Structure formats: structure tokens, C-alpha cells
Amino acid sequence: MVVLTQIIESFRFAWNALRMNILRTVLSLLGVTIGIFAIISVLTIVDSLEKNIRQSLDFLGNDIIYVNKWEFLPDAEGVYKWWEFMRRPNVSYFEYKMLEENLQHSAAISIFADRGGHTLKKGSNSMESVNLTGASYSYKDTKELDIEKGRYFTPTEAAAGRNVAIIGSEIAKTLFPGNPSPIGETMKVKNIKFVVIGVLKFEGESFLGTPSADEVCIIPYGSFRKMYQTGTGSSNELGSNIAVKGFSSDIGLIELENEVVGTMRNLRGLKPKEKDNFALNRPEALGKVLDGLFNVLNMAGWVIGGFSILIGGFGIANIMFVSVKERTSVIGLQKSLGAKNYFILFQFLFESIFLSLIGGGAGLFLVYLITLIPMGSLEVTMSLSNILLGLGVSTAIGTLSGIIPSAQAANLDPVIAIRS
Incomplete structure (x- = not known):
């Protein structure tokens, strides 16, 4: 009950201080407001960027190793040796089958190839710039496919290379307008008839513009090979990719x-001292690069906002010293009536924290206004953790700024204080 009374009294004193000298208080709190705004705005934007970028990379999957001729990232020295990679052979269908038969630590394995720029037609309706994907039956196990209508192709359809297709929602709307279910159409x-057996769920545009399921057409790998030369292993053909999914128990997919x-080197007859002529790419490698970038951006936000908060802390401390000076006689009167030192200490400390929270709350409100600004495909949201962080930093600054003035007030001699 005593603590509650102290808090209410400190709020009353803080409010009176604000009313008595609004300009002085606002100028003093401006540093905390700008500091919290700088830190939380950077953290919010970086968190939103990270969330949107990682969602854009979801199409790569989790616990997946991609086997192909091209590396995802440069080497340790930052050099991307494309002139070496282009001479490598592409992965072949034979290698895919051998890996499928011999790997003991894989949960699933698939082979697929992509080619963009296709035009799909249905009567007088057509859609251009469609990405055509030829995939083996196990493609559904290495990539998450959210089929809203219809089904995936059967093992028989995949093995025989039947002319069946799973299309994105935008393709379905464009080629079959007014048809709620184009299954069987x-x-x-490329002037070859395909029967639609499935429609993928709508995804929308990704932040990075990465491949979207809305404008993709998936057909069996055998059907794709009838259109394009791929899967033979030649370095001049359209490249295929092998996706190998590991078990969650294989931490880091080290065993896989x-x-x-070992299997690929054996299949390609590489000697012990010869370098690999294939690439193993992991989506996690891209994630590590992003982590480093986001850590730098977060650090920049803390550095920029830290200086403003430091200035704001001195401003609040200045207000508290002035408040102690203005209310010295009141402090002496309170002590003469039996007020304990801790009561005086908490009175001014709560006031300092309250003032700092006002500045921090104003900074958070400015960040909230930023989240209301349309930024295209980038969705900016202020998380609860960042809000709590802003309030926590404000509380810490208020405590540090007010502890010395509060202690000074608590240690005043009541007789000398009343005389002043």
C-alpha cells in the first residue's frame, strides 16, 4: 500500500513538473525520444526485412542439400569462380537414381529442372512468362507443395512421363476464367496438350521476387525431358538439380x-587429390550470410540511438537536479513529519523513470507511425519484443539518470532543507 502511494505521488509530482515547465521538459526528453526511435525503428525494420527475406527463401526448403554444378555463394576469399563451374558436368538422371538407391541418411531425394519464359494456352486465353518445372515423383517430399484443388501426379504418371500438370493459382485464373475447378481441363x-490435375494455393508476391507458386507449372520430369535435353550429364545441356532431404536427427546434415x-566422387571417378566437380548447396549458408548482415544493421541502430539516449539521460538528470533544488524545503518538511529516506529516494526515482518512459513512449509511437506507411511488398510490423525492449531501455535510462539526484534528496538534512 505504501509503495502504491509512493507511485501515485511520484506520478503527481512528475505531472506537475511537466505542467510547470513544459518547454524545458520536452527539450530534455527529446534525446530519449530520438534515441528510442532510432534503436527501435532500426530493429523493427531489420526484423521485418529478415522476416520477409526468409519467407522469400522458403521455396528452398529446410534440411535440404542441393546437388548441381553451380555454387550458391562465393568462396572464403569472396571470389565466385564461374569460369570453373561452367565447365563442370551437369547432374544426370543416372546419378539421381544411384543416389536414391545408395544413400542411407536421406529422408527423400528428387531431381528437377526449370525453364522460364513459357507461354501456356487454352483456347483464346494465354499466359506468358510461366516457369515450367519438370520434377520426379519424390519432388513433393523435398519441396512443400500446397495443392488446394486436385492432386499430385502418381508414381506411374511420373515414371511414364505422362502429359499431366499442376498449375499455380494465377495460371488457373488466366487460362480458365470463371472456372472454379479446372481439374480435368x-x-x-509448346503446343503439347497437358491435362490439369492440380492447382496450387495462392501465395502472392514475395519480397525478393523469388519464384512464386502462383505462376509455375509442374509436370513430370520425363515429360520435361521430351521438350528439353537434360539429365544426361552434359555441361552444355539445360541443367538439372538433385535435392536430398535429410533426417532431423542428423544435426547439421553432416552424415548426409x-x-x-563420397557417392558423387565415386560415380564420377574422381581421384583422392582431385577437387569436386559438383556443388553441394545448403539454404542454411544463405541464412548465415543474412545473419551477419542483420547483426551489423542492428549494431548500427544501437550505436546511433545510443548517443541520443546518452544525451537524453543527461537531460533527465538535469531535470531531476532542478526538481530536487526546487523542492528542497518540501523535502525538509516531509522528513520533519517522519518521512523515511527510502520514501524520498523512491519519490524522485519514480519521477525520473516516469519522465523517461514518456520520452520512450513518444519514440515508440513514432516507430508505430512508420509501420503504417505502405512499403510495397515489404510488410513492416513492430513486434512485442521490440516494444518491451524500448520500454525496458527507457526504464533503465530513467533509473540511471535519477539515482544520483534521488540519493542527494534522500540524504538532505531536514533542518537545513527547511531553512533553504
């Missing part, structure tokens, strides 16, 4: 990666 890809490397 036919369309043409070693097994894939």
Missing part, C-alpha cells in the same frame, strides 16, 4: 553431406 505447353560427397 486441357491446356497447351559426407555420404553424398
Whole structure:
């Protein structure tokens, strides 16, 4: 009950201080407001960027190792040796089958190839710039496919290379307008008829513009090979990719990666001292690069906002010293009536924290206004953790700024204080 009374009294004193000298208080709190705004705005934007970028990379999957000729990232020295990679052979269908038969630490394995710029037709309706993907039956196990209508192709359809297709929602709307379920309808890809057996759920545009399921057409790998030369292993053909999914128990996919490397080197007849002529790419590698970038941005936000908060802390301390000076006689009167030192200490300390929270709350409000500004495909949201962080930093600054003035007030001699 005593603590509650102290808090209410400190709020009353703080409010009176604000009313008595609004300009002085606002100028003093401006540093905390700008500091909290700088820190939380950077953290909010960086968190939103990270969330949107990682969502854009979800199409790569989790616990996946991609086997192909091209590396995702430069080497340790920052050099991307494309002139070496282009001479490598592409992965072949034979290698895919051998990996499928011999790998012991894989949960699933698939082979697929992509080619963009296709025009799909249905009567007088057509859609351009469609990404055509030829995939083996196990593609559904290495990539999350959210089929809203219809089904995936069967093992028989995949093995025989039947002309069946799973299309994105935008393709379905464009080629079959007014048809709520185009399952069983036919369309043409490179003047070849395909039967629609499935429609993927709408995804929307990604932040990075990465491949969206809305404008993709998936057909069996055998059907794709009838259109394009791929899967033979030649370095001049359209490249295929092998996706190998590991078990969650294989931490870091170390066992699976070693097994894939050993099998591929054996299949390609590489000698012990020869370098790998294939690439093993992990989506986690991109995540580590992003982590480093976001850590730098977060640090920049703390540095920029830290100086403003430091200035704001001195401003609040200045207000508290002035408040102690103005209310010295009141402090002496309170002590003469039996007020304990801790009561005086908490009275001014709560006031300092309250003033700092006002500045921090103003900074958070400015960050909230930023989240209301449309930024295209970038969705900016202020998380609860960042709000609590802003309030926590404000409380810490208020405590540090007010502790010395509060202690000075608590240690005043009541007789001398009343005389002043």
C-alpha cells in the first residue's frame, strides 16, 4: 500500500513538473525520444526485412542439400569462380537414381529442372512468362507443395512421363476464367496438350521476387525431358538439380553431406587429390550470410540511438537536479513529519523513470507511425519484443539518470532543507 502511494505521488509530482515547465521538459526528453526511435525503428525494420527475406527463401526448403554444378555463394576469399563451374558436368538422371538407391541418411531425394519464359494456352486465353518445372515423383517430399484443388501426379504418371500438370493459382485464373475447378481441363505447353490435375494455393508476391507458386507449372520430369535435353550429364545441356532431404536427427546434415560427397566422387571417378566437380548447396549458408548482415544493421541502430539516449539521460538528470533544488524545503518538511529516506529516494526515482518512459513512449509511437506507411511488398510490423525492449531501455535510462539526484534528496538534512 505504501509503495502504491509512493507511485501515485511520484506520478503527481512528475505531472506537475511537466505542467510547470513544459518547454524545458520536452527539450530534455527529446534525446530519449530520438534515441528510442532510432534503436527501435532500426530493429523493427531489420526484423521485418529478415522476416520477409526468409519467407522469400522458403521455396528452398529446410534440411535440404542441393546437388548441381553451380555454387550458391562465393568462396572464403569472396571470389565466385564461374569460369570453373561452367565447365563442370551437369547432374544426370543416372546419378539421381544411384543416389536414391545408395544413400542411407536421406529422408527423400528428387531431381528437377526449370525453364522460364513459357507461354501456356487454352483456347483464346494465354499466359506468358510461366516457369515450367519438370520434377520426379519424390519432388513433393523435398519441396512443400500446397495443392488446394486436385492432386499430385502418381508414381506411374511420373515414371511414364505422362502429359499431366499442376498449375499455380494465377495460371488457373488466366487460362480458365470463371472456372472454379479446372481439374480435368486441357491446356497447351509448346503446343503439347497437358491435362490439369492440380492447382496450387495462392501465395502472392514475395519480397525478393523469388519464384512464386502462383505462376509455375509442374509436370513430370520425363515429360520435361521430351521438350528439353537434360539429365544426361552434359555441361552444355539445360541443367538439372538433385535435392536430398535429410533426417532431423542428423544435426547439421553432416552424415548426409559426407555420404553424398563420397557417392558423387565415386560415380564420377574422381581421384583422392582431385577437387569436386559438383556443388553441394545448403539454404542454411544463405541464412548465415543474412545473419551477419542483420547483426551489423542492428549494431548500427544501437550505436546511433545510443548517443541520443546518452544525451537524453543527461537531460533527465538535469531535470531531476532542478526538481530536487526546487523542492528542497518540501523535502525538509516531509522528513520533519517522519518521512523515511527510502520514501524520498523512491519519490524522485519514480519521477525520473516516469519522465523517461514518456520520452520512450513518444519514440515508440513514432516507430508505430512508420509501420503504417505502405512499403510495397515489404510488410513492416513492430513486434512485442521490440516494444518491451524500448520500454525496458527507457526504464533503465530513467533509473540511471535519477539515482544520483534521488540519493542527494534522500540524504538532505531536514533542518537545513527547511531553512533553504
